[in-house]
Amino acid sequence: MAWLPEIRVFPRRQSLLEAAKEFTTIAGEAISKSGTFRVALSGGSTPKALYELLASEYRSRLPWAKVLFFWGDERHVPPDHPDSNYRMANEALLSRIPIKAENVFRVNSENPVAQAAATQYEGILKSVFHLEDSALPRFDLILLGMGPDGHTASLFPKSPALQERSRLVVANWVEKFKTFRITFTFPVLNNAAAVLFLVSGREKAEAAASVLDPTSDPNQFPAKMVQPANGRLMWILDEEAARNLTIH
């Protein structure tokens, strides 16, 4: 399939509302089809703003008890650490909606060995998605942000995990932060039924234009390597982040 992302640009507040609408629409479709909605959350301040919206204006739009929550990446810190993506999502969303605790599958990021935490999380995916051998989980939705360097999840430029094609979750050494991050690999991201990038802010404009330029080098911009083989690829950007785009 030709790489054809759905690209939509809005003023900042509207971009969050559009993302919330997309989230609840996809969730509703998944729940009516299979009884559950399996979503992987992202870290970052932009996704956090979406979570706060889902917990407030959109709180009543979803049967939250049918949602299974995962994380596309996590920092190698305990779940109560200020940098924890779990802690951020719990404060912004999970603690404010009627979910089932057993439906929240966080990374065991307090494990002192990052790769062990990644392997444990891979085991959770295999168990919850009932995966055999090398099968891939198919998330109903994976939410992603993008950094100014074009990273997404914890797949940073020139980091080892960019090459991973068999494991579902790995500990990825991030040189610029001198730390490990636990992250989904591209095979998982690209097996999703839908991926939604939510990108805002002028500091993302250059990377967004490079990632969404069909002629650019995917290896230089990891976010460009997210191209679901059989799923929707949506980009919702605010006007600041889209200011360098020629196509939209």
Ligand code: 6PG
């Ligand atoms: C993380 C995220 C990361 C984030 C981007 C965008 O663990 O930090 O998963 O990929 O989504 O860096 O973050 P901002 O929206 O804060 O710029």
